[in-house]
Amino acid sequence: MDSTARPYRSVLYIPGSKERALDKARSLPADAIIFDLEDAVAPDAKQEARATLAAALGQGGYGNRTRIVRINALITEWGLADAEALRDAGADAILLPKVNAPSDVDALADIVGPEMPIWVMMETPLAIFNAREIAAHAQVAGMVAGTNDLAKDLNCRSRPDRLPLMQALQTIVLAARAVRIVAVDGVYNAFRDDEGLKAECDQGRDLGFDGKTLIHPAQIEVTNAAFAPAQEEIDLAERQIAAYEECQAKGEGVAVVDGQIVENLHVATARRTLAKARAIAEMEKG
Numbered sequence: 391m392d393s394t395a396r397p398y399r400s401v402l403y404i405p406g407s408k409e410r411a412l413d414k415a416r417s418l419p420a421d422a423i424i425f426d427l428e429d430a431v432a433p434d435a436k437q438e439a440r441a442t443l444a445a446a447l448g449q450g451g452y453g454n455r456t457r458i459v460r461i462n463a464l465i466t467e468w469g470l471a472d473a474e475a476l477r478d479a480g481a482d483a484i485l486l487p488k489v490n491a492p493s494d495v496d497a498l499a500d501i502v503g504p505e506m507p508i509w510v511m512m513e514t515p516l517a518i519f520n521a522r523e524i525a526a527h528a529q530v531a532g533m534v535a536g537t538n539d540l541a542k543d544l545n546c547r548s549r550p551d552r553l554p555l556m557q558a559l560q561t562i563v564l565a566a567r568a569v570r571i572v573a574v575d576g577v578y579n580a581f582r583d584d585e586g587l588k589a590e591c592d593q594g595r596d597l598g599f600d601g602k603t604l605i606h607p608a609q610i611e612v613t614n615a616a617f618a619p620a621q622e623e624i625d626l627a628e629r630q631i632a633a634y635e636e637c638q639a640k641g642e643g644v645a646v647v648d649g650q651i652v653e654n655l656h657v658a659t660a661r662r663t664l665a666k667a668r669a670i671a672e673m674e675k676g
């Protein structure tokens with residue numbers, strides 16, 4: 391799953407137990423959905439959620455949104471049954487929580503087979519130390535920052551600038567980028583605070599994340615806008631490409647746009663910006 395091939399701006403968690411939310415998601419403009427069997431579902435509701443979710447996926451109607459199922463960790467009493475019940479339910483990927491090492495991914499791969507893309511929650515200190523090896527696992531296609539769990543394990547404080555989480559967040563982006571897989575930022579808990587959400591989205595985008603995980607539909611619009619190339623970025627990319635091509639035609643290797651140099655690497659970034667804008671337009675056409 392190359393992160394330029396399709397957008398992962400907004401990745402919405404939906405409790406697998408909530409039929410109403412599962413239905414509502416069919417019309418929400420999220421790029422991807424995480425159908426959750428883990429923390430959004432109470433222990434007593436786990437078994438029923440499995441069946442409710444499998445039925446919803448079977449019914450379909452999720453259009454071109456990427457469908458990701460988050461199962462319970464395999465060390466819990468529910469994980470194995472989740473994986474067995476959902477592996478053929480029509481999901482595009484299975485998301486494994488509490489991953490510590492590549493061997494955790496192997497254990498899931500043994501159950502779901504070699505074809506199913508696996509996404510991993512990066513939410514334990516060990517996962518951050520092992521990020522490079524986890525990302526390099528052949529079946530891993532995406533990484534999701536589990537910032538609430540990380541904050542719990544680190545015993546750090548919640549701050550608007552997320553300084554205590556910065557090393558972990560940047561390690562996730564580095565590991566994902568090293569092997570060109572998707573990296574999605576953690577959730578913003580205050581789901582009625584659009585301004586705070588926007589600031590955290592901008593920070594995640596600045597860091598290099600492809601998008602952000604969300605807990606409520608009200609967060610989608612802000613997030614989609616924050617992770618899409620802005621019109622000024624698109625305009626600049628087009629001008630950079632045009633200026634560079636003009637220079638090349640004259641046998642020169644460096645162009646200047648708005649007082650800044652443009653070399654082949656800047657052109658690669660500009661082309662990626664345009665490809666992303668096209669992928670978003672394609673997605674929004676439905």
Ligand code: COA
Nearest residue numbers: 402403404405410411412414415426429430577605606607
């Ligand atoms: N996905 C899809 N639909 C959702 C949704 C979600 N994550 N969260 C809320 N909705 C729907 C509700 O079903 C409701 O639909 P309706 O108007 O048709 O009844 C509508 O959006 C408005 O919901 P609202 O009343 O504002 O929220 P709530 O009080 O019902 O729920 C939460 C708030 C936080 C409990 C709920 O959003 C939620 O469970 N989010 C997911 C939490 C989660 O997945 N956590 C694990 C990962 S961190």
Ligand code: MG
Nearest residue numbers: 487513536539
């Ligand atoms: Mg978690």
